[in-house]
Amino acid sequence: MGFTPRAILSRTPADAAPLQTRDLETEIASAARFVRKHVIASIYRAGSGHPGGSLSCADLLAALFGAELNVWPNAIDDPTRDRFILSKGHAAPALYAAGAYHDFCDRIESLALRKLGSRFQGHPHIGDLPWVETSTGSLGQGFSVALGMAMGLKLQKSPARVYALLGDGELQEGEVWEGAMCAAHHKLDNFCAIIDYNKLQSDARNDAIMRLEPLAAKWRAFDWAVAEIDGHDIHQILATFRRAGASRERPSVIIAHTVKGKGVPYMENIPAWHGSVKLTREQAEEALQALGASHNEIREYLDGDAG
Amino acid sequence: MAMPAEAPALIGTNGDSLREAFGKALSSLASEFPKLVVLDADIAGGTGTHHFRKSHPERFLQFGIAEQNMMAAAGGLAAVGMLPVVTTFAVFCLRAVEQARLSLAYCKRNAKIVASHPGLDVGPDGGSAQALEDLAAFRAIPGMTVISPADPIETALATRAILEFDGPVYMRTGRSASRRVFGDDHRFEIGKGQIVRDGKDVTIVACGVEVARAVEAAQILSEKSISARVVNMATIKPIDAVLLKRCSRETGAIVTAEDHNIHGGLGGAVAEALAQTRPCPIEFVGVRDVFGASGEPEELADHFGLSARHIAKAAEKVIARKRKS
Numbered sequence: 112m113g114f115t116p117r118a119i120l121s122r123t124p125a126d127a128a129p130l131q132t133r134d135l136e137t138e139i140a141s142a143a144r145f146v147r148k149h150v151i152a153s154i155y156r157a158g159s160g161h162p163g164g165s166l167s168c169a170d171l172l173a174a175l176f177g178a179e180l181n182v183w184p185n186a187i188d189d190p191t192r193d194r195f196i197l198s199k200g201h202a203a204p205a206l207y208a209a210g211a212y213h214d215f216c217d218r219i220e221s222l223a224l225r226k227l228g229s230r231f232q233g234h235p236h237i238g239d240l241p242w243v244e245t246s247t248g249s250l251g252q253g254f255s256v257a258l259g260m261a262m263g264l265k266l267q268k269s270p271a272r273v274y275a276l277l278g279d280g281e282l283q284e285g286e287v288w289e290g291a292m293c294a295a296h297h298k299l300d301n302f303c304a305i306i307d308y309n310k311l312q313s314d315a316r317n318d319a320i321m322r323l324e325p326l327a328a329k330w331r332a333f334d335w336a337v338a339e340i341d342g343h344d345i346h347q348i349l350a351t352f353r354r355a356g357a358s359r360e361r362p363s364v365i366i367a368h369t370v371k372g373k374g375v376p377y378m379e380n381i382p383a384w385h386g387s388v389k390l391t392r393e394q395a396e397e398a399l400q401a402l403g404a405s406h407n408e409i410r411e412y413l414d415g416d417a418g
Numbered sequence: 419m420a421m422p423a424e425a426p427a428l429i430g431t432n433g434d435s436l437r438e439a440f441g442k443a444l445s446s447l448a449s450e451f452p453k454l455v456v457l458d459a460d461i462a463g464g465t466g467t468h469h470f471r472k473s474h475p476e477r478f479l480q481f482g483i484a485e486q487n488m489m490a491a492a493g494g495l496a497a498v499g500m501l502p503v504v505t506t507f508a509v510f511c512l513r514a515v516e517q518a519r520l521s522l523a524y525c526k527r528n529a530k531i532v533a534s535h536p537g538l539d540v541g542p543d544g545g546s547a548q549a550l551e552d553l554a555a556f557r558a559i560p561g562m563t564v565i566s567p568a569d570p571i572e573t574a575l576a577t578r579a580i581l582e583f584d585g586p587v588y589m590r591t592g593r594s595a596s597r598r599v600f601g602d603d604h605r606f607e608i609g610k611g612q613i614v615r616d617g618k619d620v621t622i623v624a625c626g627v628e629v630a631r632a633v634e635a636a637q638i639l640s641e642k643s644i645s646a647r648v649v650n651m652a653t654i655k656p657i658d659a660v661l662l663k664r665c666s667r668e669t670g671a672i673v674t675a676e677d678h679n680i681h682g683g684l685g686g687a688v689a690e691a692l693a694q695t696r697p698c699p700i701e702f703v704g705v706r707d708v709f710g711a712s713g714e715p716e717e718l719a720d721h722f723g724l725s726a727r728h729i730a731k732a733a734e735k736v737i738a739r740k741r742k743s
Contacts, residue, residue, distance in 0.1 A: 190498070190499065194497075194498075236524070237525050238524070238525070238526065244497065245493060245494070245497060245521065245525055246520055246521070246524045246525050247520075248520070249516060249520050251486070251490075252490045252493075252516075252517055252520055252521050255486070255487045255488075255489075255490030255491045255493075255494070255517070255521070256490050256491065256493045256494040256497065256521050257494060258487075258491055258494060259490065259491030259492060259493060259494020259495045259496075259497070259498075259502075260494035260495070260497055260498050261494070262479065262491065262494070262495060263455075263494065263495040263497075263498035263499070263500045264498050266455070266477075266500065267498070267499070269498075285486070286484075286486040286487050286490070286517075289481075289482075289484035289486060289487035290484075290487045290491070292482065292484070293481055293482065293484065293487055293491070296480075296482070297479075
């Protein structure tokens with residue numbers, strides 16, 4: 112075939128000069144597009160995986176890794192680094208893609224999702240990839256692990272902050288509310304939870320399965336600093352992270368309203384695309400086209416050597 | 419090797435339970451382990467950690483009555499370099515087995531779970547509170563070390579040992595007044611059983627409160643001219659397969675004794691080990707796949723078949739089987 116995937120998938124050299132706000136937002140939007148394309152390609156190659164909830168959080172992940180988190184691929188053991196935990200572990204393809212974009216892992220290798228022998232398991236595992244910070248995949252646990260980190264860092268008087276990304280269906284786990292009470296009681300203002308509120312879960316809309324509303328009021332009642340935003344508006348995401356960082360005495364929660372399957376029109380707002388699905392060749396091509404991939408890029412994503 | 423001086427003495431009235439021994443040990447070890455933090459779910463009075471709360475309040479972390487969050491948060495504390503010890507009742511550890519599995523063991527966290535109130539030893543609180551499944555549940559988790567010390571001295575030594583050990587550990591203490599099995603010169607090493615009393619006709623392998631009863635059973639047997647060896651198997655996982663093989667070879671018959679369901683705990687671990695090395699007849703003393711009930715611990719041991727006379731009877735039975743085979 113003679114494909115050289117790295118030629119197209121390799122990263123554009125980053126500008127050494129600090130980015131202006133507008134440039135930063137443009138850069139994050141570009142990273143988010145990369146994340147979405149990578150998600151589709153890895154799930155297509157795996158023959159299974161959760162596309163809906165991976166696409167809905169692409170902008171949030173791109174903003175976190177592109178601007179908010181004080182983390183660097185060459186310093187993953189630095190005790191003063193910020194911690195990010197993907198509590199909704201089934202969105203692993205999006206985390207791997209964001210990590211690949213920022214050189215925490217290899218862009219090609221990370222396409223080998225869910226394969227025997229691959230480090231890119233169906234849900235993130237710290238034993239395979241130290242930079243994922245903890246193993247997740249059982250909803251609610253990543254949130255508790257993150258608050259434990261925040262508690263420990265506070266005891267150590269560390270400047271590091273801890274971020275956890277949760278799914279909306281995840282909030283049905285009782286453990287989340289145990290943790291919500293705990294983080295507020297211990298005044299963990301170095302802790303920020305982000306909710307990917309795409310309104311859909313495995314089988315149907317949240318409303319049909321187990322109603323979450325009034326969601327912001329619930330978090331306020333637990334004494335958290337609450338922000339509600341459009342989870343696809345990068346300017347708003349960045350501004351809200353800045354405000355959350357200024358919270359004192361209270362943990363912050365960002366309720367990010369998102370669209371499940373965002374960026375792939377035939378998936379948007381359809382619950383069937385939550386679950387672990389097998390993408391056909393046509394579906395994968397259509398999705399990548401919708402995400403702006405060129406003909407060559409599509410061939411490399413879907414047929415290039417990987418892993 | 420430490421031998422019991424006389425018949426195990428009941429300390430009881432001075433509150434020298436395994437949980438108290440653990441709590442006092444934690445408190446005295448705190449200065450040696452500056453990263454040590456103790457996690458509690460509002461039962462510090464019950465788990466013995468009230469000693470630590472008093473001596474080191476800044477390192478005593480209150481999680482309220484919410485064990486799942488506490489268990490997983492221990493993973494986060496360990497991840498940032500603290501040395502967390504999760505404390506609650508054994509039955510509530512069962513509530514957070516999955517958190518221990520994913521957020522502690524799968525992540526290979528250096529976190530410890532110390533459970534008071536295991537088994538029928540809980541006594542009057544009754545069947546709902548008596549965890550008879552915890553050794554089995556935690557033993558099935560990859561990488562989880564499982565320990566059940568026999569007396570206050572061993573509990574204190576085991577407390578130090580688990581803090582020095584790198585990796586996730588589940589350790590039982592105990593609620594009721596405890597009996598002394600070991601002298602002050604006792605030594606404890608994770609993964610090593612000890613012969614507490616030697617014998618040649620049968621080996622009684624016991625853990626936790628059953629070790630004192632096993633010693634008592636050996637005395638009953640000696641009056642019938644049966645020579646019983648007693649092994650304290652405080653580490654259930656990894657089990658001391660070398661010692662078990664030797665006991666099988668030298669005595670040819672084994673009785674296991676534990677304050678736990680006969681399925682999946684010490685008995686299961688011993689049978690698994692011997693099946694692969696030197697099989698011999700085994701009898702299992704433990705709760706026979708039923709739930710507990712209210713009563714005083716000694717009454718319950720008698721009622722559910724865990725007392726010294728039951729161990730002695732099982733020994734006679736297994737010796738008869740050995741002779742037939």
